[in-house]
Amino acid sequence: MRMTRQAAGSWVLTGAAILALSAVQPAEAQQRKSLRWTTSQVGSYGYTVAASMTKIVEQALGGEYTITVQPYASPTVAMKAVMNGDGEIAYTADIGIADFLKREGGFKDYKPVKPELVHTWYAYPMESMMATTAKHADQYKCWKDFSGKPVFYTPAGFMNWLNFQRIYKALGYDFKHVQIDLKSNADALDAGTIVGSVAYTTSGAQLSSYWKETEIRMDVRVVNPCPDEVAKLKAAGLAVVDVDPKGAFSKNVGPSVLKGVPILFAYNARADMPEDMVYKMVKAFYDKKDELMKIDSGFSVMAKDFVGLQVQGIKANPGMAVHPGLAKFLKEHKAWDDTWKVSGNAS
Numbered sequence: 001m002r003m004t005r006q007a008a009g010s011w012v013l014t015g016a017a018i019l020a021l022s023a024v025q026p027a028e029a030q031q032r033k034s035l036r037w038t039t040s041q042v043g044s045y046g047y048t049v050a051a052s053m054t055k056i057v058e059q060a061l062g063g064e065y066t067i068t069v070q071p072y073a074s075p076t077v078a079m080k081a082v083m084n085g086d087g088e089i090a091y092t093a094d095i096g097i098a099d100f101l102k103r104e105g106g107f108k109d110y111k112p113v114k115p116e117l118v119h120t121w122y123a124y125p126m127e128s129m130m131a132t133t134a135k136h137a138d139q140y141k142c143w144k145d146f147s148g149k150p151v152f153y154t155p156a157g158f159m160n161w162l163n164f165q166r167i168y169k170a171l172g173y174d175f176k177h178v179q180i181d182l183k184s185n186a187d188a189l190d191a192g193t194i195v196g197s198v199a200y201t202t203s204g205a206q207l208s209s210y211w212k213e214t215e216i217r218m219d220v221r222v223v224n225p226c227p228d229e230v231a232k233l234k235a236a237g238l239a240v241v242d243v244d245p246k247g248a249f250s251k252n253v254g255p256s257v258l259k260g261v262p263i264l265f266a267y268n269a270r271a272d273m274p275e276d277m278v279y280k281m282v283k284a285f286y287d288k289k290d291e292l293m294k295i296d297s298g299f300s301v302m303a304k305d306f307v308g309l310q311v312q313g314i315k316a317n318p319g320m321a322v323h324p325g326l327a328k329f330l331k332e333h334k335a336w337d338d339t340w341k342v343s344g345n346a347s
Helices: 004-033 045-060 075-083 094-102 132-140 160-172 182-191 208-219 227-235 275-287 291-294 297-304 306-316 324-332
Strands: 032-037 065-071 089-093 122-133 196-202 220-223 241-243 258-269
Touching: 004 324, 032 045, 032 075, 045 065, 045 089, 045 122, 045 275, 045 291, 075 089, 075 094, 089 094, 089 160, 089 306, 089 324, 094 160, 094 258, 094 306, 122 132, 122 182, 122 241, 122 297, 122 306, 132 258, 160 196, 160 258, 182 196, 182 208, 196 208, 196 220, 196 258, 241 324, 275 306, 275 324, 291 297, 297 306, 306 324
Parallel strands: 032 065, 032 089
Antiparallel strands: 089 258, 122 196, 122 220, 122 258, 241 258
């Protein structure tokens, strides 16, 4: 069948329109910039929370960025990934930053390929504590009872893992870590493969996904440090805070008041990330702080004193520079300290 000239012309126009449209769509897609958040592994609190915040950030940045959450074995690995160019914002904590600045632990001899991480946004404190099975709880009265025994201190490279290394160093205890999969926590405790497992709360109000699963599957008991251990920790410059067990645990875990050693978690960007992008992101979290707390009670401390938490994070490691976007925000809120250094690599 022969095609009429009119039909042929129509086909050409339609085909041209389709080709033009198909050319435009990839171009528009390519205009959206990639913003990769590196976090700890799936099942950890850091991954879960990051995944819940992407919509807020994308809206705040006007659809200019496409945000993806990329889990890594630990925050230490996540930090390196960003500084190696495989991400833009890394999940980290004050203790991990300290190790990086001193090039200790997992950062020994490490040389970043890209600009370094800088203070960007502090999200919540976590409180590290020790737990064991209810059936064996009478064998463990103090943290010294776990010294030299097989314990899962959270995965190697996790900030709570680093925190307990710092704790044991202050107490003079033997750190014997057994590496297991997060999902094996309850089974390993029940089988005796490990005699203890480090639990952690966020703002005294949330448990990580794998610990929620653990306490559903078995009865656990939190073992507090004894008074002499608390005194030694405080003498070493570490804080020991009280945690209400009813705020995070769904069952009775023993003590009416839990004792934890806190660390402060952040999502910090590389120094070369645009100032305007970081400023909009931080401001969005500030504006949405009450909404974030409704999504996850772990944001309660940030919601109560957002600006103060940022200041606390910078003061924990004043040797690290502050991103210009965060510096702008803090200056607007009259919370800037002129002794702090603003990074100079933001585009």
